[in-house]
């Protein structure tokens with residue numbers, strides 16, 4: 510070891526002990542879950558508090574607590590209430606934000622359940638919830654002081670639901686912990702659920718960079734029983750009593766499968782330490798949904814399940830945008846304002862392209878990059894993405910975030926996923 514390397518190594522030791530010291534200074538090894546409601550319409554957003562809970566496991570990161578990857582339509586910050594020092598931060602997105610871009614939000618106000626989780630504090634903290642204005646600016650929506658000794662913090666026992674470990678490779682602070690939740694599986698279908706959860710894990714691990722970091726991925730199967738088998742509004746247009754009441758036709762889009770029962774989803778996820786939630790739906794009808802740091806939800810039995818499960822996890826785990834676009838009208842047409850740079854790592858409006866993959870462009874690539882045989886395997890700036898044919902650009906001709914035919918994530922998406930894996934596990 511050279512002298513300079515030795516010094517670096519020493520610095521690394523000192524800084525990692527500072528990091529772990531920081532965790533232990535401020536937090537215990539349990540989670541604080543905050544349930545609230547996003548309320549409003551196309552123009553307005555308000556936050557209303559529901560409940561604060563102490564949950565048995567914290568599966569998230571133990572280091573780099575006071576910075577994040579600048580992803581999500583929202584973020585929350587936790588400040589030590591005496592020093593006002595920021596001791597935790599995380600970004601997230603919501604179904605509410607998507608609904609705000611639909612026609613219904615122009616004439617109606619609604620409320621949507623939202624939950625966030627951070628390590629349970631040792632002393633009083635101030636929670637601040639903020640909404641993104643652009644790539645670097647935020648506006649405060651809500652502020653709340655949480656005292657860990659507050660009697661009204663719910664300290665209920667976890668639900669009594671069977672859990673099976675599908676993969677366990679590292680301790681939760683060094684691993685991506687994925688909570689896979691059964692939806693639409695009756696008690697009799699428990700074995701089928703474990704089989705489907707295992708298949709989901711295998712699908713995910715065939716995609717880079719998940720394959721490369723296999724030894725840092727833990728997967729738990731939470732066998733929540735449903736009264737009825739199947740999913741609401743699939744092929745038979747019936748409503749069913751299921752564990753988290755998910756359904757197709759979200760925002761009247763036939764294949765958009767989500768649940769608005771976020772609190773139920775979180776109650777089930779609380780049975781394990783988790784970084785990410787995957788709701789696995791017992792149906793063969795094609796569909797799914799995925800929202801950053803919220804959940805991914807897909808049909809386990811569709812013949813495109815391999816592709817869709819990975820695509821939706823790209824959204825929920827790494828904050829990737831859809832790289833597809835339609836000529837026809839889509840419910841989510843109004844999601845992006847092309848006068849601003851979107852925060853998602855795999856699309857650009859070219860407003861702040863230097864913050865995206867500009868440095869990785871091969872020399873002499875044309876912007877916008879034409880769809881030709883020679884550009885198919887190059888990083889470029891292809892027009893069309895984020896549901897829009899014009900004004901938004903994607904980094905590669907095809908990608909797991911664009912079509913089910915693409916074999917894998919494009920290089921820019923792979924880097925974004927890798928960055929998240931490293932952020933959560935190092």
Ligand SMILES: [Zn+2]
Pocket residue numbers: 832855904905907908909910918919920921922923
């Ligand atoms: Zn991509």
